[in-house]
Amino acid sequence: MKLLWRVLQILLALFIGYAGIQHFIKPAFYEPFVPAFLPAKTVLVYASGVVEVVLAILLLIPQYTKKAATGIIILMLLFLPIHIWDIFQETPAIGSKQAALIRLPVQFLFIGWAYAVKRLSK
Numbered sequence: 001m002k003l004l005w006r007v008l009q010i011l012l013a014l015f016i017g018y019a020g021i022q023h024f025i026k027p028a029f030y031e032p033f034v035p036a037f038l039p040a041k042t043v044l045v046y047a048s049g050v051v052e053v054v055l056a057i058l059l060l061i062p063q064y065t066k067k068a069a070t071g072i073i074i075l076m077l078l079f080l081p082i083h084i085w086d087i088f089q090e091t092p093a094i095g096s097k098q099a100a101l102i103r104l105p106v107q108f109l110f111i112g113w114a115y116a117v118k119r120l121s122k
Contacts, residue, residue, distance in 0.1 A: 009059060009117045015110070016072060017056030023049025032093035033082050051075060062122065069118030076111045083107050 023030055027045045034041040055075065058068035083104050086092045092100040 005117070005120045008113065009065065009121070012072070012110075012113050012117055013056040013059040016052050016059070020049045020052025020054075020056060023052065033086070035082070035085075048075075059117070065121040066118050069114045069121065072114040073111055073118070076107055076114065080107055080111075 023045050027042050030045040031041045034044050038044060055068045055071045058064040086094055087100045087104060094100050094103055
C-alpha cells in the first residue's frame, strides 16, 4: 500500500510539474483564465507556472512533501473560482462549455489527491 501512495505522489508531482511547465510553453493558453481586473497577465501566468513547478519538486522531497501538498491544495483552491467562472462564460477560456464542465471536477480531484498525499506522508 505504501508503494501505491508513493506512485500516486510521484504522479501528482508529474501532473503539477507538467502543468507548470506548460505555463512557459503556452502562456497564451493560460492568459484568458487570468481575471480582467488583474494586471500583467503574462507575468501572473509565468509566476503561477513557477509556483507549480516548485511545488511539484518539493512534493518529491520527503521533508517537504506535506508542505508542498498543502501548497498544491491552496493553489488549487485559489484557481477554483476561475474554473467555476469559466463554466458560466459565453466562450469559456478553456475552449468549450464541455471542457469547462469536465475541468471543474478535475480541480476537486487534484485537491483531494493532494490532501491524500499530505495525510499519508510521513
